[in-house]
Amino acid sequence: ILNVEQSPQSLHVQEGDSTNFTCSFPSSNFYALHWYRWETAKSPEALFVMTLNGDEKKKGRISATLNTKEGYSYLYIKGSQPEDSATYLCAPLYSSASKIIFGSGTRLSIRP
Amino acid sequence: DAGITQSPRHKVTETGTPVTLRCHQTENHRYMYWYRQDPGHGLRLIHYSYGVKDTDKGEVSDGYSVSRSKTEDFLLTLESATSSQTSVYFCAISETRDPKTQYFGPGTRLLVL
Numbered sequence: 001i002l003n004v005e006q007s008p009q010s011l012h013v014q015e016g017d018s019t020n021f022t023c024s025f026p027s028s029n030f031y032a033l034h035w036y037r038w039e040t041a042k043s044p045e046a047l048f049v050m051t052l053n054g055d056e057k058k059k060g061r062i063s064a065t066l067n068t069k070e071g072y073s074y075l076y077i078k079g080s081q082p083e084d085s086a087t088y089l090c091a092p093l094y095s096s097a098s099k100i101i102f103g104s105g106t107r108l109s110i111r112p
Numbered sequence: 113d114a115g116i117t118q119s120p121r122h123k124v125t126e127t128g129t130p131v132t133l134r135c136h137q138t139e140n141h142r143y144m145y146w147y148r149q150d151p152g153h154g155l156r157l158i159h160y161s162y163g164v165k166d167t168d169k170g171e172v173s174d175g176y177s178v179s180r181s182k183t184e185d186f187l188l189t190l191e192s193a194t195s196s197q198t199s200v201y202f203c204a205i206s207e208t209r210d211p212k213t214q215y216f217g218p219g220t221r222l223l224v225l
Contacts, residue, residue, distance in 0.1 A: 034213060043202060043216035044155070089154060093212055100212060102147075104154035 002026055006090055006103040013080045014111050020076045021106040023090030027071035034100060035064055035075055036089040044089060047075075080110045115139055116217040118203050124223045131190040133220050135203030137183075143206040144186040145214065146170075146178060148199040155202065161186055193224045 005024045013019045025033070032051045036044040048057040053068040061078045077084055087105040094101075115138030125131050135144060145160040147170075157170030159178040167178050175197060177189045190197055203217040 032212070043218055044214075046213045046215070049213055087154075100214065101157075102155040104152065 002092070002094070002101045004090065004092060004101050004103040006088075006106050008106060009104070010107040010109070012109045012111060015080060015082060017080055018076065018078045019080055019108070020074050021088065021108075023073045023075070023092075023103055025071050025073075025090070025092040025101075025103075026094075027068055029094045030068050030071070030092060031095040032093040033066055033073050034091040034093070035073070036091065036102075038087040038089055038105065040086070047088075075106075077108070080108075082110045082112055084108060085110045116203060116205055116215060118201075118217040118220045120220060121218065122221045124225065125193050126225050127194055128192050131193050131222065131224075133188045133201055133203075133222070135186045135188070135217055137186075137205050139205060139207070139215075140183060141205040141207045141215075142183075143208075143212070144180065145204040145206075146176070146186065146188045147202045147204065148172065148197075149202060149219075150199050158188065158201075193222075195224050198222060198224045 007022050034049050035047040037047050038044040048064050050066040055066040057064050063076045066073045087107045089102050089105045091100040091102045117136045119134045146158040147155040149155055156172045158172055158176050159170055161167045161180040179187045201220045204214040206212045206214045
């Protein structure tokens with residue numbers, strides 16, 4: 001079973017502050033990395049998918065980077081807002097497997 | 113939003129009874145998945161399907177079986193429910209294998225007493 005680690009497990013941030021968190025994954029046979037945003041009592045929603053080393057994706061105030069050689073991705077949120085409160089999941093896909101493995105997530109809470 | 117529904121949305125059952133959860137999609141996507149969500153574990157894959165009558169096990173498949181007789185429906189069965197199967201179950205679909213963005217259903221909350 002592949003080990004996908006996300007850190008920190010939980011994070012409390014003041015509204016307006018910027019923050020970031022990490023997803024670490026085995027780099028061997030890596031194919032793509034997904035980030036999902038999961039609000040409480042809702043379903044996970046896709047944020048980004050990245051495939052190439054050095055990829056950077058942006059969606060509004062949220063951006064992500066990818067390092068496939070060392071096996072990590074960062075998710076950044078600029079100027080956090082209360083609506084950013086959610087659990088953020090990363091999920092790498094490998095060329096040798098036919099399914100995605102989800103990390104356990106970083107739970108982000110924004111204090112007004 | 114992708115057209116994915118799950119039924120029932122909530123269910124309470126007793127230990128030892130069979131339970132079937134249904135996932136229905138209107139997107140004609142090839143891949144379908146069943147996950148369970150538990151505190152401290154995030155999403156864990158139970159079973160998935162890569163086509164009609166083509167299924168495979170995930171990381172927590174013990175105690176569960178699945179069937180896919182039509183593209184649009186993926187059924188998850190707990191043959192004899194146990195309290196450890198109390199969880200929230202999510203169905204997901206994806207169109208292609210690569211890079212395989214998944215779209216999730218609303219979830220089914222199952223309580224086994």
